[in-house]
Each structure stands twice: as structure tokens, then as C-alpha cells.
Amino acid sequence: MADDFPTLSRSVEDYLKVIYGLSEKGAAAATSQIADSLDVQPASVSGMIKRLAESGYVEHAPYHGVRLSPEGTREALRIIRRHRILETYLSQRLSYSWDDVHDEAERLEHAASDELIDRMARALNDPRHDPHGAPIPTREGSVEVADDLTLAEVGPGERVQIRAVRDNDPDRLRYLKARGLLPGVILSVDSRAPFNGPITIRLGGPGGSAQAIGHEIATRIRVAGVQEHRTDP
Ligand SMILES: [Zn+2]
Known part of the structure; x- marks a missing residue:
């Protein structure tokens, strides 16, 4: 079960985030899309998807792609919240330009604790959007659905x-x-x-x-x- 990943590894976090992005519009994510997004070989994606399915983070039907389970969605939104709060903090408090924040946030999102992220969010008065306009998931794990x-x-x-x-x-x-x-x-x-x-x-x-x-x-x-x-x- 999910206890296999008491703290999620960096690659598990990256997979959940990518699958969330690819299936946001309701369609399942294809293995080839995941491989492209993460710049890895499809064979290694298949291995990881199997592990994620065994851990209860994804539902995978062969040839029908991958969807996040409720547990996987919850974890994906936590990581996305960390990423977007970090980008907002770097931009608003540390004067990073909007083209500089992403790579820095990619590194920091795996290291920052939820406590640090919450303190940053409070210091920013709980921002609702990151510097690129993307909605920031709340502490409770809900996110604005864009009808754009x-x-x-x-x-x-x-x-x-x-x-x-x-x-x-x-x-x-x-x-x-x-x-x-x-x-x-x-x-x-x-x-x-x-x-x-x-x-x-x-x-x-x-x-x-x-x-x-x-x-x-x-x-x-x-x-x-x-x-x-x-x-x-
Ligand atoms: Zn970003």
C-alpha cells in the first residue's frame, strides 16, 4: 500500500506531477507521453507505473493509459502546491524573474517541508496563482478548475x-x-x-x-x- 513510500522519492513525485498534468483534462495519460515529459525511456516508465499501481497511486489498464487514484491525486496536488508556492515566493520576495523561477522550484520542491511551504504561503497572504497564472492548490488539497x-x-x-x-x-x-x-x-x-x-x-x-x-x-x-x-x- 501507500506506506511503501513514507516520504516519496524524487522520481515518484515527478511521475505523479507529470501524470496529473497529462490527465488534468480527464483523459488518461499514455506511457509515451509520460516518457516524453520526463525525458526517459518508455521501458523505465512501464516499470515505474507498475510500482505506482502496486502502491495505490495510479490505476493502470493496459493500452488505456494511466490515471491517478484519489491518493495519487492528493500527493500530486501537494507537490504542485509546493512548486507553485516556491515559484511565487522566489518571484515576489526574492525578485526572481518569471523565466527563472521554474528550474529553481523544480529543485526545491523535493526538499521543502510542508511546514516551510505553509510559512511561505502565509508570508505571501496565501496567494491563489503562481507567477505564470497557474492556480495554487490549497493546503487542504483542492484546486481551482480552469474553464479557460x-x-x-x-x-x-x-x-x-x-x-x-x-x-x-x-x-x-x-x-x-x-x-x-x-x-x-x-x-x-x-x-x-x-x-x-x-x-x-x-x-x-x-x-x-x-x-x-x-x-x-x-x-x-x-x-x-x-x-x-x-x-x-
Ligand atoms: Zn514551474
Whole structure:
């Protein structure tokens, strides 16, 4: 049972976190996706999945992928909470830029105790989102479910607000920041080229200056629709 891992090893924590991310939208995670995300061979993923299943952290049906059990979900959210609190603390208190926090948090998340994380969270007034806009799971293990879509799915003429950027790559994060594409920013979509071509957007809405961004990077930007507030009758 779960007692096999009284304190979870670093690799178990990484697996649970990756499986959570891959199955967040409800689909089971495929072994090949897990292998890609962790940059390991599929054969070693199969071995680990078997161990995780024996320990009660995942449910695995051959050829149908892997899902976290309630116990596995609880542990995954604990690790994600540690990661996102660390990123927020590094950003807000230690002046790390948003493209620098991820790698540091990847290292620290396995070492930080829940006590340290709780103290950091309190010092930050229990933040709800990390510097990339991702929701931070609560101490009790609940997390806000995003009902957002990606910028690549937004049609011309629509006005949206950036909720989160799902990317850890420092170069792409710097690129987005340099273009003002940060959580909280409102923009409108002017046009979308066919066949996954570039998307023309205006920051701040129709009056802003136009800029084109690629389809691939737009799939990493999570947005939500903005209600129009008309003042005229
Ligand atoms: Zn991160």
C-alpha cells in the first residue's frame, strides 16, 4: 500500500506531477507521453507505473493509459502546491524573474517541508496563482478548475484576458514578457491565418497596436472571455 513510500522519492513525485498534468483534462495519460515529459525511456516508465499501481497511486489498464487514484491525486496536488508556492515566493520576495523561477522550484520542491511551504504561503497572504497564472492548490488539497481555453482557439473579434501561460521554457517566457503577454492582460484577436498560421492580436483591445504571434505559442496561453461593459444605452 501507500506506506511503501513514507516520504516519496524524487522520481515518484515527478511521475505523479507529470501524470496529473497529462490527465488534468480527464483523459488518461499514455506511457509515451509520460516518457516524453520526463525525458526517459518508455521501458523505465512501464516499470515505474507498475510500482505506482502496486502502491495505490495510479490505476493502470493496459493500452488505456494511466490515471491517478484519489491518493495519487492528493500527493500530486501537494507537490504542485509546493512548486507553485516556491515559484511565487522566489518571484515576489526574492525578485526572481518569471523565466527563472521554474528550474529553481523544480529543485526545491523535493526538499521543502510542508511546514516551510505553509510559512511561505502565509508570508505571501496565501496567494491563489503562481507567477505564470497557474492556480495554487490549497493546503487542504483542492484546486481551482480552469474553464479557460487557449489563445489559439479564440476567434477574430473576440476579446479575452490572459489567465495563465503554460510553459516552462525560459526563452519563450522572456519572449512573451517582452511582448506584454502576461497573466491579467486583456487583448483582442484581429485575425487568424488558416492552417495554424499566425494570429494577429491587439493588446488592451481594438485600439492597441497589432502584433502577430505564432500558433504554437498561442496554444500555451490560457485565456478567458471578457464581458463587454457598454456604457451607452
Ligand atoms: Zn514551474
